[in-house]
Amino acid sequence: MFKKCSIFLILISLVVVFALPCQTLAANPGVVIDGEELSFLENPPAVVNDRILVPMWVIFEAFDMQVEWDWYSETAIAKKDGLVIRVTVGQREAFVNDEEIPLDVAARIMQGRTMVPLRFIGDAIGADVKWDSSANKAIITSPEVIEEQQLQADTSTKIYFFPVSNGESALIQMPGRNHVLIDAGGVEDGAKLVKYLQALKVDDIELLIATHPDNEHTGGINEVINNFKVEKVIDSGYVHDVWLDKAFQRMLDEVSIPREEDNQQTLSFENASIRFITGKEKWSNPLDDDAKHNPDDYSVVCMLEVDGIKALFTGDASQRLERWLTNRDVKANILKAANHGSSSSSHFTFLNNVKPEATIITPGNENRNGYPHLDTLNRVENMDSKVYRTDLQGIITVTIEEGKYQISTEK
Known part of the structure; x- marks a missing residue:
């Protein structure tokens, strides 16, 4: 049975992993979407094995996506405008509109939080994801802003x-x-x-x-x-x-x-x-x-x-x-x-x-x-x-x- 995001957030926090190979990340990284830095309140970003852990619900909320959770299969589902992203704990693959996509890191639960690679999320929704080492921040440009920039150009x-x-x-x-x-x-x-x-x-x-x-x-x-x-x-x-x-x-x-x-x-x-x-x-x-x-x-x-x-x-x-x-x-x-x-x-x-x-x-x-x-x-x-x-x-x-x-x- 699926629960709506508002119920799900009370029970479990979703966290996204941002894979950055060949780099050593500093502690307390930030995340910026379309020029606005996200606020994470009680679940701030963390660095584990050079991966940035970010609460998934914050990311999806920033992109106006609806989030559901299947308790039986431990699967997170995010939806928007016909796009459906499915990530299951322990699996080395995820699904975008029923297309199987391999993951560099399997989704997992750490300290009660579900984690998936942010690079996959960015690719799935059509966002541009970059790492600013000098600012210690992940810089994300949404597909809507990318499209607007292309139109202006x-x-x-x-x-x-x-x-x-x-x-x-x-x-x-x-x-x-x-x-x-x-x-x-x-x-x-x-x-x-x-x-x-x-x-x-x-x-x-x-x-x-x-x-x-x-x-x-x-x-x-x-x-x-x-x-x-x-x-x-x-x-x-x-x-x-x-x-x-x-x-x-x-x-x-x-x-x-x-x-x-x-x-x-x-x-x-x-x-x-x-x-x-x-x-x-x-x-x-x-x-x-x-x-x-x-x-x-x-x-x-x-x-x-x-x-x-x-x-x-x-x-x-x-x-x-x-x-x-x-x-x-x-x-x-x-x-x-x-x-x-x-x-x-x-x-x-x-x-x-x-x-x-x-x-x-x-x-x-x-x-x-x-x-x-x-x-x-x-x-x-x-x-x-x-x-x-x-x-x-x-x-x-x-x-x-x-x-x-x-x-x-x-x-």
Whole structure:
């Protein structure tokens, strides 16, 4: 029978052994995790045969692990996020998620305390363990801090195109942990999108761009706002449904998120810029009355530029909006095709202006409308632009660094 850690700690203290061959350790060593020295109270670290003995419960508590004890087999079990570590007294092997791992020193009970090699614990949880002889301390860096350090050291900019069910969403992740989310898929995609963002260690979203009022693009925004701090929203300013627009504004007001309209502004980041090509003035002289009623005509179109590499995001830009863009600076290395690859967009004249080397099409996994249309695929391929599709290839990742880009796919 397993006992929870709170009961177990009353009955027995677990101690970890830190094996340091070829070194003679001084007495009273310390242990530091992520820059903070641990306090051991009545069970301080000890040195036995050049091994540091540290109460295991202190170590596991520092890593937020749940500890259980099997009295019958004298086995300690530590768990966290699907990771299970099992160490049995007297055995020269331990188990990590059922994989047998040999131990330099068998787990043992000394003076009522269970001891296992700390090096094994560090390797099992993905921590970095070093010995500072001058300070007489074991220095441990947790896997979370290691991952954060790696993210901070990454100087590339990445664009992730997510395979949401029947809509579209893309994340721009820049050095310095700046995040820009363009659209959030449909209502049914919100929870899935949150998981994607959490897996990428997104904390704050500096900018959320809602290209136009369409459930396939903005339906998941509520879930995003409920799970992440969003600093600002930019949308087209077009009101297709007064009631829905007021509801959207109330949602932003409740969490004090400022809202702006696209107005051909340029936003600068650490090594990148986002230039909004569209603005509300584009239909001051509409071509026909229908322009007043089609949200696609008001899609936000913006250009990301990083180290000379350009990526054009078009929302659901219609053929009418593409014509308006004809004489604008829209040439780009990478094009996110408008309207999920519909034949109503991505016409030859527009494609000829963009001249994309790669085209990303986001039909949605459920693909209810049969996107992309064959006409669109033919036009893109005739431009010698390589096509990537989220419905066939899953998450599409564009990595930009030092004036070059690389595209990889999940499938």
